[in-house]
Structures are given as C-alpha cells and as structure tokens.
Amino acid sequence: MSWEIKGDRPVYAQLVEIIGQKIIKNEFPPDSKLPSVRDLAAMAEVNPNTMQKALVELETEGLISSVRTTGKYVTNDVDLIENYKRKLAVKELGAFVRKMKDLGFQVEEIKQLVDKEINDGNSFRN
Amino acid sequence: MSWEIKGDRPVYAQLVEIIGQKIIKNEFPPDSKLPSVRDLAAMAEVNPNTMQKALVELETEGLISSVRTTGKYVTNDVDLIENYKRKLAVKELGAFVRKMKDLGFQVEEIKQLVDKEINDGNSFRN
Amino acid sequence: MSWEIKGDRPVYAQLVEIIGQKIIKNEFPPDSKLPSVRDLAAMAEVNPNTMQKALVELETEGLISSVRTTGKYVTNDVDLIENYKRKLAVKELGAFVRKMKDLGFQVEEIKQLVDKEINDGNSFRN
Amino acid sequence: MSWEIKGDRPVYAQLVEIIGQKIIKNEFPPDSKLPSVRDLAAMAEVNPNTMQKALVELETEGLISSVRTTGKYVTNDVDLIENYKRKLAVKELGAFVRKMKDLGFQVEEIKQLVDKEINDGNSFRN
DNA sequence: GTGGTCTAGACCACC
DNA sequence: GTGGTCTAGACCACA
Numbered sequence: 001m002s003w004e005i006k007g008d009r010p011v012y013a014q015l016v017e018i019i020g021q022k023i024i025k026n027e028f029p030p031d032s033k034l035p036s037v038r039d040l041a042a043m044a045e046v047n048p049n050t051m052q053k054a055l056v057e058l059e060t061e062g063l064i065s066s067v068r069t070t071g072k073y074v075t076n077d078v079d080l081i082e083n084y085k086r087k088l089a090v091k092e093l094g095a096f097v098r099k100m101k102d103l104g105f106q107v108e109e110i111k112q113l114v115d116k117e118i119n120d121g122n123s124f125r126n
Numbered sequence: 127m128s129w130e131i132k133g134d135r136p137v138y139a140q141l142v143e144i145i146g147q148k149i150i151k152n153e154f155p156p157d158s159k160l161p162s163v164r165d166l167a168a169m170a171e172v173n174p175n176t177m178q179k180a181l182v183e184l185e186t187e188g189l190i191s192s193v194r195t196t197g198k199y200v201t202n203d204v205d206l207i208e209n210y211k212r213k214l215a216v217k218e219l220g221a222f223v224r225k226m227k228d229l230g231f232q233v234e235e236i237k238q239l240v241d242k243e244i245n246d247g248n249s250f251r252n
Numbered sequence: 253m254s255w256e257i258k259g260d261r262p263v264y265a266q267l268v269e270i271i272g273q274k275i276i277k278n279e280f281p282p283d284s285k286l287p288s289v290r291d292l293a294a295m296a297e298v299n300p301n302t303m304q305k306a307l308v309e310l311e312t313e314g315l316i317s318s319v320r321t322t323g324k325y326v327t328n329d330v331d332l333i334e335n336y337k338r339k340l341a342v343k344e345l346g347a348f349v350r351k352m353k354d355l356g357f358q359v360e361e362i363k364q365l366v367d368k369e370i371n372d373g374n375s376f377r378n
Numbered sequence: 379m380s381w382e383i384k385g386d387r388p389v390y391a392q393l394v395e396i397i398g399q400k401i402i403k404n405e406f407p408p409d410s411k412l413p414s415v416r417d418l419a420a421m422a423e424v425n426p427n428t429m430q431k432a433l434v435e436l437e438t439e440g441l442i443s444s445v446r447t448t449g450k451y452v453t454n455d456v457d458l459i460e461n462y463k464r465k466l467a468v469k470e471l472g473a474f475v476r477k478m479k480d481l482g483f484q485v486e487e488i489k490q491l492v493d494k495e496i497n498d499g500n501s502f503r504n
Numbered sequence: 505g506t507g508g509t510c511t512a513g514a515c516c517a518c519c
Numbered sequence: 520g521t522g523g524t525c526t527a528g529a530c531c532a533c534a
Binding site for chain 4: 352
C-alpha cells in the first residue's frame with residue numbers, strides 16, 4: 001500500500017489516511033524521523049503544500065510533532081497510536097453497521113455477509 | 127431515518143441515498159406515485175433544483191420513472207430494487223473490509239468486532 | 253481595531269486573533285453570516301488562501317461553521333464564545349504573571365504596576 | 379527555571395531571555411565570569427553556534443562583555459541591569475493590558491483578574 | 505537543508 | 520457567487 005491517490009476525495013485527506021496507516025503499521029515507527037516534507041511530497045507525487053497540509057492535520061491529531069528546522073517525528077507515545085487505530089476502527093465499524101441497517105439488513109444477515117465477504121472476497125454468492 | 131442532510135457531502139448525493147433507502151424499505155413502495163418534486167423538496171428542506179437533480183439520478187438508475195405531466199413513479203420491477211439493495215450492500219461490505227485490513231486487522235478480529243458492535247453498539251469494550 | 257497586520261507574527265495567526273476578537277465583541281454577532289472569504293481577504297488586504305487558513309482554524313475552534321456553497325456563519329452558541337474569551341484571558345493572565353515572577357517581581361509589585369499601567373498608560377513613572 | 383526550550387520560538391531568542399533572567403536574578407551576578415560558550419551550550423542542550431548567537435545579542439544589549447581569550451563577563455553596571463529588568467517589565471505590562479482591553483475587559487475587571495490570578499493561581503473561579 | 509508562510513492563479517462542484 | 524482544493528513558485532529564519 002503506497003501513495004495511491006484517487007480522484008474522489010481531497011488529496012490531502014487521502015495523504016492523512018495513508019501516512020496514518022503507515023504509522024499504525026510501523027512503516028513509520030514511533031519516535032522515528034519522517035522524510036522531509038519535500039521528499040514525502042515527491043514520493044506521493046504531490047505538491048509540497050498539499051503534503052504540508054496533511055502533515056499539519058496529523059500534527060493536530062498528535063500523531064507527529066514538528067521540530068523547527070530539524071524535521072518531523074512520529075510520536076513516541078505508542079498508546080496514542082494504538083488509540084488512533086481504535087478510533088478509526090470504531091468509526092468505520094459504526095458507519096458500516098449503521099448503513100447496513102439503513103439498507104434494511106438484520107444483524108444476523110450482516111454477520112453472515114461479513115463472513116462471506118472475508119472468506120470469498122465476494123459476498124452474495126450463496 | 128428522515129431527510130437528515132449533513133454538510134460534508136453533496137446534498138443531491140445524500141438525497142439519492144435517502145430516497146433510494148426509502149424505496150428499498152418500502153416507504154415508497156413499488157409502482158407507487160412519489161410526492162411532487164416541490165413537496166419532496168419541502169420535506170427535505172432543500173432547493174427544488176437540488177431535489178430534481180437527485181431524482182434524475184435515480185431515474186437513470188431505473189429506480190423511478192417519469193410520466194410526463196403526471197408525476198414520478200417508483201419502478202414496479204421488484205427484482206431491480208432488490209438488485210439495487212445488493213449492489214449497495216456489496217459496495218459497503220467491500221469498502222469496510224478493505225479499510226479494516228488496511229488498518230492492520232486480521233479477518234478473525236474483524237468478525238469479532240462486528241459481533242461486538244452489533245450486540246453492544248459499542249466495540250472495544252471487552 | 254481593524255485588520256492591522258504587523259510583520260512580526262504569521263499573518264494567518266493575526267487574522268485568527270482579529271476575527272476572534274470581532275466575534276467576542278459582537279462586531280460579528282452570533283449566528284450571523286460572515287462576509288465571503290474573498291471579501292474578508294480583500295478587507296484585510298491579504299491573499300484569500302491566507303484568510304481561508306485563518307477561518308479553518310476558527311472553524312476547528314468551533315467559533316464559526318461552514319455551509320458549503322452558502323457561506324460561513326458565526327456559531328449561535330454564545331456560551332462557546334464566552335468560553336473562548338475566557339480561555340484567551342486566562343492564557344494571557346497566566347503568561348503575564350509567570351513572566352513577571354520570572355523577572356523577579358513580588359506579587360504586590362505586580363499589582364501596583366498593573367494599577368499604574370492602567371491609570372497612566374505608563375508604568376515606572378512614580 | 380532552567381534552560382527549558384520550547385519549539386515555538388527561535389531557540390536563540392529563548393536563550394537570550396533565559397540568560398537575561400539569570401542575570402537579573404543574580405544567578406549570574408554582576409562582574410562574574412560566565413561559563414564557557416561550550417559549557418553553556420551543554421547545559422542548555424543546544425548547539426554551541428546557537429548559544430553563541432544568543433550571547434552576541436546579550437553583548438550588544440550591554441549585559442555582558444567579552445574579554446578576548448579570557449571569557450565573557452556579566453556587566454558590573456547594576457543600573458544597567460536594573461534598567462533592563464524595567465524595560466522587559468514595561469514591555470510585558472503594556473502588551474498584557476493592551477490584549478486584555480482588546481478582549482473587551484474594563485480596567486477594573488483587569489485589576490480584579492490579576493488579583494485572583496495571583497492569589498489563586500486560577501482566575502475565573504469567583 | 506529544514507519547516508513555515510505567503511502569493512498568485514486556477515479549477516471544481518454546488519446552489 | 521460560494522467554499523474548497525491544488526499547483527507552482529517564492530522567500531524566510533533557523534540550524
């Protein structure tokens with residue numbers, strides 16, 4: 001999973017997500033120095049300003065911190081990272097279940113569909 | 127669930143979703159006549175132009191049809207409605223599982239989390 | 253007090269401060285519509301992007317909200333505005349007293365100096 | 379109070395402030411010899427170049443003087459030190475009162491808030 | 505070389 | 520006309 005930007009959502013939002021995942025997955029480990037803004041921008045083939053915007057957002061989340069003229073660093077607070085992961089998961093879970101219920105599915109159906117999707121990678125093939 | 131419009135996504139897109147759900151859930155049954163565009167717009171507290179745009183999209187999906195000078199009707203093709211429901215569900219399922227995997231969850235974890243979420247309405251409370 | 257930007261701090265930060273004060277002082281009353289980003293930028297003689305950055309910050313503070321394609325509005329939550337005022341005051345107070353103590357002043361001296369400053373607009377003239 | 383550097387302002391400027399305070403508070407008494415630049419840098423956990431820049435600034439203020447090949451000394455002019463203290467205090471006072479007025483506080487309120495802050499260390503708790 | 509800031513100008517979807 | 524986003528390019532202070 002690396003820097004694949006789609007056109008449906010704001011680029012900077014996708015960058016936040018991608019970098020957040022890289023931190024969660026230890027591709028950017030706690031306390032490590034991030035590549036420079038310019039380098040990250042080059043990797044993602046994006047304008048440095050756009051990358052900067054994404055990084056600022058991650059900074060307000062507390063996931064990274066910035067040391068002037070030195071670089072940006074992943075937080076050393078592993079609990080905070082774990083928390084971030086949970087927060088995202090809870091958000092996804094809630095939104096998913098709500099939408100499925102809105103579509104008229106019963107809880108048992110939802111469970112079964114999830115099982116199928118996970119096993120087959122392709123639901124509704126019963 | 128009724129006409130709750132948020133500010134984060136295009137209004138017309140949310141209308142498409144809401145009306146689609148009402149059709150799926152038989153609040154607007156097959157072959158029934160829809161309220162006038164003007165009335166629907168009033169219900170949703172939305173500009174009639176915006177409602178019109180949403181209805182056009184539902185029409186291209188085949189879920190509703192226009193009879194000139196008479197009004198708009200929900201399709202009588204129940205299979206098509208069922209199909210629409212499945213299409214949406216598959217899309218949600220796929221997106222959900224993909225995102226959870228991106229976050230680093232294993233398939234078994236995902237199943238368990240879904241179970242918890244459905245039962246408690248509140249995951250991560252083991 | 254109107255849009256006087258100095259060169260010592262980031263422009264956008266000064267804009268946040270100025271607009272925040274205008275809200276506190278009811279120059280931009282609760283629930284009122286703000287001028288468009290472009291207009292505000294013109295008033296402050298600043299690039300629209302810079303103004304946008306300031307407004308986004310005020311939005312994350314909750315002081316203003318944005319309605320897509322319609323405009324930006326001051327919050328109607330007067331308590332939140334009052335709270336914002338207090339938060340700023342407490343911050344200023346704390347920083348001030350701490351600095352004065354760091355300089356070696358006793359509490360009584362600080363009080364007297366504040367009195368003098370307020371009355372004369374000019375301390376150390378005893 | 380000792381060598382706590384934050385990331386929001388230039389490091390050298392913070393060093394100027396800290397060392398200035400140490401002189402004002404007689405931690406570095408008049409006419410005394412300062413530790414070597416290298417040692418000061420080590421204490422502050424700062425690059426010697428940065429410390430050097432701070433000391434140069436204090437020298438132009440007249441607070442310290444350089445004796446070639448011997449070291450740097452705090453000025454023996456106690457009036458000058460006292461003046462420096464006053465200059466800083468006046469600056470803080472003026473800035474503080476101006477900001478509080480900008481926030482819409484009346485002079486009497488400001489006095490009361492300062493009293494509260496000094497006594498409780500916690501304003502707005504009436 | 506680093507992050508931070510700002511400008512200018514453009515395009516977009518939406519209402 | 521509205522907010523939102525993005526690019527390109529530039530400058531700055533700092534280390």
